[in-house]
Amino acid sequence: MHSEHYSGYRKNFSLILIFIVLISVLFILSLFLAYNFSKKFIENEFVSEKVKVLEESIKPYNEFFQNKVPEISYYNGYLDSATTAKFVDTILKTYPFVSKVVFYDLEVNNGPVRDGLNTGQFSLGPKLVYQFGDLVPMDSVKLFSRDETKKFNHRDDFNALGIKLISYVENLDTTKVPAQDELFTNFSNIRSNKITYLNIPRFEDLKIYKEMLRNKLHPSPVYQQDMLSFHMDPYKIRIINSRPLLYQNIRIEPLTYDPLNTSSEYIATEIALPGPFSDYKLYFISAKSFVDKEIRSYFIPISLVMLLFYSLLVLVAYLIFRNLNINHRMFKLQYDFVNNLTHEFKTPVSVIKIAGNNIKSAASLTERELKMYGKILDEEADKLNGLMNKLLAFTQIENNAIELNKDIVNMEDFIESTIESHTLKHPDFNVTYEVSGFSTFITDPVLLGSLFDNLAENAYKYSRPELKRLHITARLIKGKIVLRFTDQGIGIPAPEINHIFKKFYRIQNQYNQNGSVGLGLAFCKELVNYMSGEISVKSKVNKGTEFKIVLPYNN
Known part of the structure; x- marks a missing residue:
């Protein structure tokens, strides 16, 4: 059996082995890096995805604040208690975070009032005050009436928005129409757990309000204004967990909430609520084992893709190895074939040459010697002829040439x-x-x-x-x-x-x-x-x- 050294063929199997070891090391290193990347990515998502949860959870509030509250202006100050009761009933059913609504039926006068705000010749005071809510007793719906001797005790919300109105009217530029955003900002007041809104008068009415601050008009005008104060309960906000596989528990806590349990087995984050809920926050907490499941679910597809790529490389290495092995075997077969064929030809040729030299060098040959040399030459020629015929026939059969x-x-x-x-x-x-x-x-x-x-x-x-x-x-x-x-x-x-x-x-x-x-x-x-x-x-x-x-x- 001939060695690779003497056959002149190198399979370089060591290079294939080095290649497989190298890609295996790279594969393991890639898996390690991919896992760390997955871990960092999910941990970052744990911090960043809270914004989406907040947006989804306060969608009803945004709709309420931007669309429902401004509807009060459609009544132009002529809301009554019955209409307000129906309006509030719809609000309470649609937006459970609204716990109570206080309705102020206000009047703007060009003279002083007893219960209200007086600035110059301009005055703003309540005629009636009602409160509506699921927990409001029926005998407590009406809080104040100007015609009664009952004292007006709900001045906080009224005073805050009334002063804001007077300040805005006083600084009003009557040469240009104010933008809606400007009006909305100045006719609403957002405080902790409360939104107070005053219906927006027409621009022409605002001009008259400005005159009423300085002058006594004849005849003395009177304008109707409606103000509603919405009391909010942040704990009634419906939390929508858009990432249930990431956040195990989400709850509403006061902004000052600081958990006593700071175990390393948990991971937590928080985000403040907007507007009237600004004293509260969404608090997110998950066990690390829970987050690890999400890390694995993110890591597994990456690792499978890497495994597929690694398998392809191993397959390529295997195919190269197989082809080298086949080529080596074919080379060896051909090498042996040439050696054997040379021997098969060499032996008869040598015998024929020896017999020919003996005949040529002999001075005379006996009849027995002639027959012997003739037989030798005939047999060896038959061997050569048979070998060549086999090779020729094999080639012809392979090529369908016979x-x-x-x-x-x-x-x-x-x-x-x-x-x-x-x-x-x-x-x-x-x-x-x-x-x-x-x-x-x-x-x-x-x-x-x-x-x-x-x-x-x-x-x-x-x-x-x-x-x-x-x-x-x-x-x-x-x-x-x-x-x-x-x-x-x-x-x-x-x-x-x-x-x-x-x-x-x-x-x-x-x-x-x-x-x-x-x-x-x-x-x-x-x-x-x-x-x-x-x-x-x-x-x-x-x-x-x-x-x-x-x-x-x-x-």
Whole structure:
């Protein structure tokens, strides 16, 4: 067996091994980095996604503040208690975070009032004050009436927005119409857990309000204003957890809330509520084990993609290794083929040269010597001719360059002639045969002869001296010719069975060190295929081998 060094072929398997080790290290490192990236990403999301939760949770409040509250202005100051009660009822059902509404039915005068605000000739005072809410007792709905002696005790909200109104009117630029955002800001007041809103008068009315601050008008005008104070309960805000796999628990806490349990097993964050809820915050808390699940769910798809990429690289490395292995085996087969072919040619050529030199150098030759040298030259020339014919026939069959010459073959006569030729060559070769089910069939006798010769030669060559036996059977089974060549030779190892029909392949054993090119069985397979048949083999080491050939029956 030739080494890689002497055959001149390097497989470089060490480079493939280094490549696999390198990509494996990179794969493990990439997994580590990907996990750290996933961990950092989810931890950042834990901090940043709270904004989305806040936005989703306060959507109803934003709708209430931006759309529902301004509806009060549509009534132009002429709301009454019955209409307000219906309006508030809708508010309470739609927006549960509104707990109570206080309604102020106000009047703007061009003269002083007893209960209210007086600035110059301008006055703002309540006529009636009502409160509405699910928990408001029926006897407590009406809080104040100007016609009664009951004292006006709800001045905080009234005073705050009344002073804001007077300040705005006093500084009003009557040459240009104010923007709606400006009006909305100056006619509303946001305090802790409370929104107070005063209906916005027409611009022309605002101009008259400004005049009323400095002058007594004739006739003395009177204007109606409505003010509603919405009391809010932050704990009634419906929290919408848009990331349930990230936030295990979300609750509303006072802004000053500081948990006593600061265990490292939990992770927490917070965000302040807007507007009237600014004294409160959304408090987010999750167990680290809970967040770890989200980290893993984010990491697993990344790791699977990386595993796929790694698998592709390993597959490429495997394919390279396989191709190198195949190339190495083919190189070795071809290398052995050239060596064996050289030996096969060299031996007859050497013998012919020696015989020729002896004839040339001899002064005279006896008749016996002439016959001996003639026989030697004839035998060695036959060897060379047979080897070249096998190579030529193999190449022609592979390239479909020959035609199948069909003729009627008498099976018993054919086998007997094969046995006779081999026993003449090898007197110690014991060949028996059996034919049943048919006597003749149509095939190419030359190709069939080559098939028999190769298998018979193999049976003789790979048998021990005392067991050089071959039994040939030919049977007609189910419309097929089944040929079996059974010997008692050294057998074929199981791992070699799948390779024996390959070109240039030789089994390494004591019987196959020289004198074989590795074409015999490959030639047989090509012959059988060319004859539209099948060939298979069964073998046991040190027990023998049986080649089975199935050919189409034509008669």
